[in-house]
Amino acid sequence: METAKQKLDETTLKSMFKTMVLIRKFEEQCKREADSGKLRGMHSSVGQEAVPTGICAHLKDGDYVLGTHRSHHHCIARGVDVSEMMAELLGRSTGTNKGKGGTMHIADITKGMLGANGVVGSNIPVATGAALSAKMRNTDNVSVVFFGDGASNQGALHEAMNLASIWKLPVIFVCENNRYAESTPSEYSIAGGSVADRASGYDMPGITVDGQSAVEMWEVSAEAVDRARAGNGPTLIEAMTYRYEGHFGADDTSQYRDSEEEEYYRDRDCIKRLREHLLEQELATEKELVDIEKTAESEIESASQFANQSPFPEIGELYSDVYTSYPHQKLVETGIVDEVLND
Amino acid sequence: MVQTQNETRSITFVQAVNEGLSQEMERDNTVFLMGEDIAGGAGRDDKEDAWGGPFRLTKGLIKKFGPERVRDTPISEAGFMGAGVGAAATGLRPVVDLMFVGFIGVCGDQIFNNAAKMHYMFGGKLPMPLTIMTSIGAGTNAAAQHSETLYSTFAHFPGLKCVVPSDPYTAKGLHVAAIRDPDPVIIFNHKMLMGRGTTAEVNQGLSYGIHVPEDIYEIPIGKANIVKEGTDITLIGLGYTTLLCVQALEELENAGYSVEVIDLLSISPLDEEAILNSVTKTKKVVIVDEDYPRCSVATDISALVAEQAFDYLDAPPVRVTSPHASVPYSLPLEMAFLPTKERVISAAASLLE
Numbered sequence: 240m241e242t243a244k245q246k247l248d249e250t251t252l253k254s255m256f257k258t259m260v261l262i263r264k265f266e267e268q269c270k271r272e273a274d275s276g277k278l279r280g281m282h283s284s285v286g287q288e289a290v291p292t293g294i295c296a297h298l299k300d301g302d303y304v305l306g307t308h309r310s311h312h313h314c315i316a317r318g319v320d321v322s323e324m325m326a327e328l329l330g331r332s333t334g335t336n337k338g339k340g341g342t343m344h345i346a347d348i349t350k351g352m353l354g355a356n357g358v359v360g361s362n363i364p365v366a367t368g369a370a371l372s373a374k375m376r377n378t379d380n381v382s383v384v385f386f387g388d389g390a391s392n393q394g395a396l397h398e399a400m401n402l403a404s405i406w407k408l409p410v411i412f413v414c415e416n417n418r419y420a421e422s423t424p425s426e427y428s429i430a431g432g433s434v435a436d437r438a439s440g441y442d443m444p445g446i447t448v449d450g451q452s453a454v455e456m457w458e459v460s461a462e463a464v465d466r467a468r469a470g471n472g473p474t475l476i477e478a479m480t481y482r483y484e485g486h487f488g489a490d491d492t493s494q495y496r497d498s499e500e501e502e503y504y505r506d507r508d509c510i511k512r513l514r515e516h517l518l519e520q521e522l523a524t525e526k527e528l529v530d531i532e533k534t535a536e537s538e539i540e541s542a543s544q545f546a547n548q549s550p551f552p553e554i555g556e557l558y559s560d561v562y563t564s565y566p567h568q569k570l571v572e573t574g575i576v577d578e579v580l581n582d
Numbered sequence: 583m584v585q586t587q588n589e590t591r592s593i594t595f596v597q598a599v600n601e602g603l604s605q606e607m608e609r610d611n612t613v614f615l616m617g618e619d620i621a622g623g624a625g626r627d628d629k630e631d632a633w634g635g636p637f638r639l640t641k642g643l644i645k646k647f648g649p650e651r652v653r654d655t656p657i658s659e660a661g662f663m664g665a666g667v668g669a670a671a672t673g674l675r676p677v678v679d680l681m682f683v684g685f686i687g688v689c690g691d692q693i694f695n696n697a698a699k700m701h702y703m704f705g706g707k708l709p710m711p712l713t714i715m716t717s718i719g720a721g722t723n724a725a726a727q728h729s730e731t732l733y734s735t736f737a738h739f740p741g742l743k744c745v746v747p748s749d750p751y752t753a754k755g756l757h758v759a760a761i762r763d764p765d766p767v768i769i770f771n772h773k774m775l776m777g778r779g780t781t782a783e784v785n786q787g788l789s790y791g792i793h794v795p796e797d798i799y800e801i802p803i804g805k806a807n808i809v810k811e812g813t814d815i816t817l818i819g820l821g822y823t824t825l826l827c828v829q830a831l832e833e834l835e836n837a838g839y840s841v842e843v844i845d846l847l848s849i850s851p852l853d854e855e856a857i858l859n860s861v862t863k864t865k866k867v868v869i870v871d872e873d874y875p876r877c878s879v880a881t882d883i884s885a886l887v888a889e890q891a892f893d894y895l896d897a898p899p900v901r902v903t904s905p906h907a908s909v910p911y912s913l914p915l916e917m918a919f920l921p922t923k924e925r926v927i928s929a930a931a932s933l934l935e
Binding site for chain 2: 336338340356357358390426428552554
């Protein structure tokens with residue numbers, strides 16, 4: 240941790256605030272879309288905005304980000320278009336994935352967002368491969384993979400950390416510890432209690448950070464990203480955070496956690512704290528912040544409008560993209576495809 | 583499948599599974615459950631049983647049997663599936679819950695290389711009374727990784743038994759039979775059936791789904807059920823597609839045809855005799871299967887019929903399946919992906935006309 244500390248300037252802070260507000264407004268809009276029946280459930284990232292925002296602020300073109308089933312915040316922090324994301328969530332042809340992937344699988348390759356992933360831990364080795372590729376192609380690009388406390392118990396993480404370490408790959412493993420794997424508390428499922436401590440077994444730095452602080456997240460990430468870019472290998476960051484909502488839309492959190500605990504974390508809300516920080520340090524005026532919030536709101540409004548007005552995919556899309564190249568008649572040989580297409 | 587028509591005890595698919603597990607755990611104290619959130623709120627006494635599994639199949643069981651026998655696991659499918667293999671090899675009867683069948687990608691090694699092969703490789707000297715239950719099926723807008731059917735993949739492996747309940751009655755009996763079976767058995771529970779009761783469409787004069795006895799019972803693994811006898815055409819279904827066949831049957835009967843519906847229940851071992859007996863009688867067959875068609879159960883049955891009953895057939899077997907494409911998220915695409923009653927009827931009509 241003794242490298243030269245980068246300075247967190249006013250512009251970056253405001254830009255992070257804007258990103259976090261945009262994420263929150265996006266998730267709130269998702270909830271409204273779900274309430275109106277257009278979206279059949281999703282995994283909300285509200286409460287966890289600071290984690291990807293702090294680290295993605297250090298990324299440049301060509302860097303990679305990989306996510307989880309709960310990845311709207313990763314996508315937005317990486318700059319994926321919110322209109323295309325909303326369209327994807329509503330299953331429209333204008334969505335990031337043409338409506339074929341939905342909430343758990345948003346990807347935007349042009350932005351280096353290599354995809355959210357519905358299988359816990361599944362993306363961690365993939366991120367390691369993207370880092371391997373960045374290194375073998377002699378770029379200084381890095382790969383950032385987000386995963387939860389639940390995924391920290393998957394073998395895939397351990398195999399990938401070992402590989403990344405022996406090959407000194409430019410990957411940053413970011414454990415977003417929101418304390419619950421679905422309904423299972425992390426104090427039950429994680430032996431020893433710390434994910435970050437596991438890094439020492441793989442000869443890489445393991446850092447625990449307050450994931451509800453955008454500033455701390457930014458600072459810790461600065462070192463990890465620098466280290467990766469400089470060719471010095473991977474870092475494991477354990478960001479302590481909290482999801483305010485249930486595991487998915489209909490999940491009632493009171494079944495497995497107390498409201499006092501929820502209030503404690505809501506009190507140290509990452510957006511609220513960054514807002515206070517900006518005002519206290521006189522880095523922004525109240526009016527500036529309100530403007531940012533209003534702009535985000537209208538951006539989300541038009542995203543929703545765009546999504547709702549977009550068409551559903553043509554039924555024939557069911558059979559496109561299965562392969563890049565494959566004789567079509569092989570796909571229709573059961574005779575069912577044509578029948579559906581003719582409907 | 584002994585039941586009398588005037589008895590009715592109607593419970594949901596989920597309740598039936600829960601009851602079967604509970605009764606078998608009471609009967610045999612070597613049976614225990616493992617899986618993610620099968621109780622939920624693990625380690626917190628006041629929050630015990632927070633979930634009871636994502637489909638509530640195991641709700642309340644931790645209260646009856648305690649955390650030693652109802653074990654919440656970390657998200658470590660390879661680890662706990664392998665632990666199930668080890669426990670089954672050493673005197674216990676584990677029931678391991680694989681939340682969604684797509685997660686097979688994480689623990690395939692333990693199932694395909696260990697559970698399926700150890701008995702054979704070790705000269706028959708190692709028992710493997712492992713039960714795996716998992717959820718399958720599209721139709722819930724859950725996209726490609728959480729909506730697959732995939733039983734064909736499991737059935738491909740010698741050593742594994744594969745069963746697919748189609749209603750609450752078969753669900754309870756097959757879970758009990760799977761636990762008692764000396765071999766590894768995978769139970770595939772369809773998401774569209776879980777939570778579904780003995781609904782009107784399966785109640786109308788048919789020989790299943792009417793009644794779920796309170797007493798514990800087994801449904802024999804490897805035996806298909808003739809849901810309805812008929813002479814003009816055979817419709818073969820499994821799991822959710824049996825329901826589609828039954829729905830199609832009603833319309834086809836109204837149109838004046840005599841339809842036989844077979845509910846496979848087991849896909850490994852496969853009840854070839856029931857299939858061939860029916861097809862040689864009706865001379866026409868439609869196989870309805872939600873799995874991908876390449877190397878699938880439907881394709882296998884089509885080959886069986888073509889090879890063994892060719893001379894009896896009036897027309898080639900017809901398969902109604904999903905296409906050779908991953909499950910799409912967008913609702914209109916997902917609906918086009920799934921086999922439907924309409925597609926079953928149209929396939930049948932093409933043979934009957």
